[in-house]
Amino acid sequence: MAYTEFPTYRGRMEYVCLDCGARYPGDSLLYTCPQCGGVFLLENLDFSKLKERSGAQWREIFDARCATRATALRGIFRYYELLAPLMDEEDIVYLGEGLTPIVEAAPALRDSVGIPFAYKNDGQNPSASFKDRGMACAFSFLKWLCRRQQWDEVLTVCASTGDTSAAAALYAAYVGAPLKSVVLLPHGKVTPQQLSQPLGSGATVLELPGVFDDCMKVVELLAENYRVALLNSKNSWRILGQESFAYEIAQWYGWDISTLCIFVPIGNAGNVTAIMSGFLKLLDLGIITALPRMFGVQSEHADPVWRYYDAPKNARHWQPVTVAPSVAQAAMIGNPVSFPRVRTLAERFVEKGGERAFQVMRVTEQQIMDAMIMANRHGHIACTQGGECLAGLINAKLLGLVTADEHAVLDSTAHALKFAGFQEMYFNNTFPPEYNVTPDTKLANKPELLLPESARQGRDAATFTRMGAEAVVARLGLQKKG
Numbered sequence: 161m162a163y164t165e166f167p168t169y170r171g172r173m174e175y176v177c178l179d180c181g182a183r184y185p186g187d188s189l190l191y192t193c194p195q196c197g198g199v200f201l202l203e204n205l206d207f208s209k210l211k212e213r214s215g216a217q218w219r220e221i222f223d224a225r226c227a228t229r230a231t232a233l234r235g236i237f238r239y240y241e242l243l244a245p246l247m248d249e250e251d252i253v254y255l256g257e258g259l260t261p262i263v264e265a266a267p268a269l270r271d272s273v274g275i276p277f278a279y280k281n282d283g284q285n286p287s288a289s290f291k292d293r294g295m296a297c298a299f300s301f302l303k304w305l306c307r308r309q310q311w312d313e314v315l316t317v318c319a320s321t322g323d324t325s326a327a328a329a330l331y332a333a334y335v336g337a338p339l340k341s342v343v344l345l346p347h348g349k350v351t352p353q354q355l356s357q358p359l360g361s362g363a364t365v366l367e368l369p370g371v372f373d374d375c376m377k378v379v380e381l382l383a384e385n386y387r388v389a390l391l392n393s394k395n396s397w398r399i400l401g402q403e404s405f406a407y408e409i410a411q412w413y414g415w416d417i418s419t420l421c422i423f424v425p426i427g428n429a430g431n432v433t434a435i436m437s438g439f440l441k442l443l444d445l446g447i448i449t450a451l452p453r454m455f456g457v458q459s460e461h462a463d464p465v466w467r468y469y470d471a472p473k474n475a476r477h478w479q480p481v482t483v484a485p486s487v488a489q490a491a492m493i494g495n496p497v498s499f500p501r502v503r504t505l506a507e508r509f510v511e512k513g514g515e516r517a518f519q520v521m522r523v524t525e526q527q528i529m530d531a532m533i534m535a536n537r538h539g540h541i542a543c544t545q546g547g548e549c550l551a552g553l554i555n556a557k558l559l560g561l562v563t564a565d566e567h568a569v570l571d572s573t574a575h576a577l578k579f580a581g582f583q584e585m586y587f588n589n590t591f592p593p594e595y596n597v598t599p600d601t602k603l604a605n606k607p608e609l610l611l612p613e614s615a616r617q618g619r620d621a622a623t624f625t626r627m628g629a630e631a632v633v634a635r636l637g638l639q640k641k642g
């Protein structure tokens with residue numbers, strides 16, 4: 161069979177509880193362990209069958225699929241066998257997610273940071289954040305499950321810092337019946353752009369006073385007691401979809417990623433988990449021969465994972481924190497639900513990659529904003545979380561944790577446009593004091609009105625055009641052509 165056709169291999173998926181080890185069949189809707197409340201990872205019991213092919217054969221297959229015309233294989237499911245090899249071709253939802261560009265840093269920016277690096281622009285996904293990777297998988301699974309169980313209506317719910325709801329609402333709107341989308345947002349804590357997304361997709365948008373962590377507790381209660389499909393990252397299918405980020409990096413760099421350092425913001429900690437899980441699967445199958453190094457990044461206003469790993473190994477203890485306002489708003493989470501997953505995956509990562517293979521950096525709000533503004537002034541489209549990653553890289557470089565013979569890949573998890581409000585606060589010096597950000601006034605950029613509104617009055621178009629041109633010439637000091 162041609163490598164570019166939909167695969168016939170199917171795995172056997174099981175939920176595995178990271179707390180008590182209980183296992184449950186994959187053809188059910190489960191988010192937390194019914195026995196102990198622990199979080200799950202999904203495991204393919206037939207993963208070892210994939211070892212019947214060599215690493216080289218898998219590389220050849222994935223490379224061949226770059227040219228596929230099968231819609232179902234054009235996005236994250238290019239790596240079908242590694243993700244959720246359960247669904248049939250008709251179940252796969254494809255909205256153009258995944259395969260986002262990796263853009264090398266502009267030379268001047270690279271030189272000022274002192275280490276080569278690239279941004280992987282996950283803001284170039286359909287709803288403008290990486291959440292689409294997970295949703296494509298979760299919704300494909302839901303379609304498959306609805307078909308199997310003959311369900312005629314399923315309500316999907318999620319709490320969100322903005323991007324989860326945008327993605328969930330988009331995919332639900334596309335799939336249509338039997339799915340219906342409800343999103344729960346912390347009132348006033350998502351950007352206007354992020355709020356417009358689920359509204360535009362026709363989702364039911366509900367708000368509660370408080371922060372993300374408060375909304376999360378409410379949807380968890382709902383998911384435990386009512387028939388709803390939870391789309392937060394407790395949903396393990398989302399984690400599988402997000403593994404595609406790791407596969408794409410490996411493939412882009414020719415499957416040789418031993419000198420790469422991957423920087424990822426940590427909020428609810430689903431993404432960092434997924435990426436580590438993805439790299440470990442590649443290593444297990446011999447598709448890569450060495451792991452890259454992973455750097456999680458947190459703001460000092462929401463840093464529970466950093467605190468945990470900052471303690472000496474024998475003195476680590478998990479403690480959620482109360483968050484303070486953060487420009488990395490999508491990662492402003494004090495009690496990440498995926499922390500047990502991070503601990504599990506980081507342990508495996510360090511076991512295979514050495515002590516330096518996983519670490520967590522902490523950055524200030526000031527550093528995040530300065531880094532985002534600098535990146536974007538060099539032609540990137542980094543969101544605040546992308547700024548957070550660059551700030552993390554700069555700190556790592558200063559601390560000697562990375563060297564110039566390595567190459568960093570920074571996750572810009574959303575599009576800059578979603579966080580335009582923070583750029584505006586930076587340029588206009590209007591940050592509320594609790595953010596602790598003082599803009600560098602040299603970087604401020606503002607529109608300049610060249611002529612007053614009254615300049616239009618009583619003038620014909622040609623005169624106004626001439627006046628406008630003269631104003632531009634005066635402002636820029638333009639010289640006439642020879």
Ligand SMILES: *Cc1c(COP(=O)(O)O)cnc(C)c1O
Binds near residue numbers: 291323430490491574
């Ligand atoms: C969700 C999100 C994060 C945080 O990812 P987690 O998986 O929750 O750690 C970071 N950046 C953006 C833009 C997000 O939408």
Ligand SMILES: [Zn+2]
Binds near residue numbers: 193
């Ligand atoms: Zn359990």
